[in-house]
Amino acid sequence: xxxxxxxxxxxxxxxxxxxxxxxxxxxxxxxxxxxxxxxxxxxxxxxxxxxxxxxxxxxxxxxxxxxxxxxxxxxxxxxxxxxxxxxxxxxxxxxxxxxxxxxxxxxxxxxxxxxxxxxxxxxxxxxxxxxxxxxxxxxxxxxxxxxxxxxxxxxxxxxxxxxxxxxxxxxxxxxxxxxxxxxxxxxxxxxxxxxxxxxxxxxxxxxxxxxxxxxxxxxxxxxxxxxxxxxxxxxxxxxxxxxx
Amino acid sequence: xxxxxxxxxxxxxxxxxxxxxxxxxxxxxxxxxxxxxxxxxxxxxxxxxxxxxxxxxxxxxxxxxxxxxxxxxxxxxxxxxxxxxxxxxxxxxxxxxxxxxxxxxxxxxxxxxxxxxxxxxxxxxxxxxxxxxxxxxxxxxxxxxxxxxxxxxxxxxxxxxxxxxxxxxxxxxxxxxxxxxxxxxxxxxxxxxxxxxxxxxxxxxxxxxxxxxxxxxxxxxxxxxxxxxxxxxxxxxxxxxxxxxxxxxxxxxxxxxxxxxxxxxxxxxxxxxxxxxxxxxxxxxxxxxxxxxxxxxxxxxxxxxxxxxxxxxxxxxxxxxxxx
Numbered sequence: 001x002x003x004x005x006x007x008x009x010x011x012x013x014x015x016x017x018x019x020x021x022x023x024x025x026x027x028x029x030x031x032x033x034x035x036x037x038x039x040x041x042x043x044x045x046x047x048x049x050x051x052x053x054x055x056x057x058x059x060x061x062x063x064x065x066x067x068x069x070x071x072x073x074x075x076x077x078x079x080x081x082x083x084x085x086x087x088x089x090x091x092x093x094x095x096x097x098x099x100x101x102x103x104x105x106x107x108x109x110x111x112x113x114x115x116x117x118x119x120x121x122x123x124x125x126x127x128x129x130x131x132x133x134x135x136x137x138x139x140x141x142x143x144x145x146x147x148x149x150x151x152x153x154x155x156x157x158x159x160x161x162x163x164x165x166x167x168x169x170x171x172x173x174x175x176x177x178x179x180x181x182x183x184x185x186x187x188x189x190x191x192x193x194x195x196x197x198x199x200x201x202x203x204x205x206x207x208x209x210x211x212x213x214x215x216x217x218x219x220x221x222x223x224x225x226x227x228x229x230x231x232x233x234x235x236x237x238x239x240x241x242x243x244x
Numbered sequence: 245x246x247x248x249x250x251x252x253x254x255x256x257x258x259x260x261x262x263x264x265x266x267x268x269x270x271x272x273x274x275x276x277x278x279x280x281x282x283x284x285x286x287x288x289x290x291x292x293x294x295x296x297x298x299x300x301x302x303x304x305x306x307x308x309x310x311x312x313x314x315x316x317x318x319x320x321x322x323x324x325x326x327x328x329x330x331x332x333x334x335x336x337x338x339x340x341x342x343x344x345x346x347x348x349x350x351x352x353x354x355x356x357x358x359x360x361x362x363x364x365x366x367x368x369x370x371x372x373x374x375x376x377x378x379x380x381x382x383x384x385x386x387x388x389x390x391x392x393x394x395x396x397x398x399x400x401x402x403x404x405x406x407x408x409x410x411x412x413x414x415x416x417x418x419x420x421x422x423x424x425x426x427x428x429x430x431x432x433x434x435x436x437x438x439x440x441x442x443x444x445x446x447x448x449x450x451x452x453x454x455x456x457x458x459x460x461x462x463x464x465x466x467x468x469x470x471x472x473x474x475x476x477x478x479x480x481x482x483x484x485x486x487x488x489x490x491x492x493x494x495x496x497x498x499x500x501x502x503x504x505x506x507x508x509x510x511x512x513x514x515x516x517x518x519x520x521x522x523x524x525x526x527x528x529x530x531x532x533x534x535x536x537x538x539x540x541x542x543x544x545x546x547x548x549x550x551x552x553x554x555x556x557x558x559x560x561x562x563x564x565x566x567x568x
Contacts, residue, residue, distance in 0.1 A: 006349035079333035
């Protein structure tokens with residue numbers, strides 16, 4: 001456990017040493033600010049931050065790849081992976097350490113949006129329950145997104161390639177699946193079932209409940225299985241790269 | 245015998261696809277000794293080292309480090325080994341102290357042990373004045389020292405250093421060798437290199453590897469003797485004569501038993517290397533010749549076989565009979 005925390009701590013610090021972290025933070029604040037000022041902060045309306053959280057994944061899809069891209073890709077490129085893997089640390093400890101380090105930074109990113117919640121509190125009386133569940137949702141959604149990022153970072157030596165493949169996957173899960181679902185013709189065999197499966201795969205459908213203030217185990221299971229699946233796949237990739 | 249060997253390698257083989265990088269090698273390294281692992285680039289040194297340090301599993305065969313099997317007891321092996329990879333990859337954004345602290349955590353050292361060990365290795369590797377520096381700002385020499393300090397941090401019984409002196413300037417190389425020589429006795433050191441003088445200076449034993457096979461092993465002196473024996477016909481007689489250069493050269497060439505004369509230095513005094521049947525008769529003939537012509541004989545000796553000659557001879561693909 002202490003080894004996992006050592007890797008995670010180093011990774012988190014390292015993210016703050018790089019300019020990418022600050023660019024990511026600024027961009028996130030900029031776009032969440034846009035959502036906030038256009039959809040939430042409207043004089044005379046109810047102080048309801050729900051749209052800001054329901055659309056948050058659209059921003060995070062383009063933010064998370066930059067947090068995770070260097071995690072393992074850079075270790076391979078620089079040759080430091082050799083130092084890491086000849087240390088007395090298990091593969092899964094490396095992966096979990098990297099994952100938690102990136103999650104730490106992700107938490108800082110989503111926590112920065114509290115600025116807008118505070119603004120809302122200053123001008124109105126929002127319901128705190130959905131705000132709390134929204135952050136829980138963002139945390140769970142983020143863990144799946146970061147796990148996907150860790151996975152693609154393990155596949156390549158090039159950070160940009162890792163970032164792009166993460167981004168494509170997240171766009172597919174977060175945006176495209178929702179569109180494709182609409183396009184399935186009702187005349188198809190088992191059209192409703194196909195739509196149902198596609199709907200279950202989409203990130204947005206699971207985030208929407210949390211943003212409304214609903215905590216459904218189905219959504220929690222979705223994000224947690226996604227996280228475990230991609231962390232396990234990362235383990236498989238790391239193991240197989242050893243034999244080459 | 246089993247107890248005295250810290251590294252035992254048996255029939256170790258590694259294939260990269262169809263290319264066999266390491267081919268069925270066997271060797272042992274005695275506890276507390278410094279062993280040079282010598283070979284030209286691409287001979288399989290790094291591959292062997294990577295298998296010993298558990299970076300990659302062997303295709304077949306086995307290896308034991310500090311009593312643990314590299315395949316089935318990989319974590320224990322890694323706990324007992326300090327490894328300096330080629331090119332010393334480091335995190336440029338960290339401070340030296342911070343990096344060593346992180347490495348200590350990975351090896352499971354507690355806070356007080358880390359503090360104490362960092363001070364110790366920094367002192368030993370002349371890093372104390374650089375502890376607050378960013379790793380990325382260090383010179384090549386200091387990076388190398390940091391790599392060695394990292395390998396030493398958890399005080400492992402076995403040290404594996406892959407080309408530790410590459411890229412250092414002469415005075416840094418001397419320091420690094422001094423450090424490695426100091427490590428003998430307390431640690432078992434496997435030192436990979438392709439620099440021969442390094443091996444002669446710091447190693448008690450030498451293992452020469454080429455094209456994935458072990459070509460020779462023994463102490464540097466043993467190898468030199470072996471070399472002298474194997475290449476007795478090819479040894480050289482070094483002669484220094486004062487006289488007219490063309491006459492000296494042709495006269496010596498004409499002597500019976502002389503195969504070839506190399507001019508090492510020309511001028512009023514010639515330095516020549518005579519290759520041929522170097523029996524006592526030839527030496528006397530040369531001496532008589534010089535006196536007879538009225539030249540001056542300044543020096544005559546049989547050139548000692550160097551490790552370098554042996555190395556070139558046995559690792560050259562053209563002379564495969566030397567491997568036997």
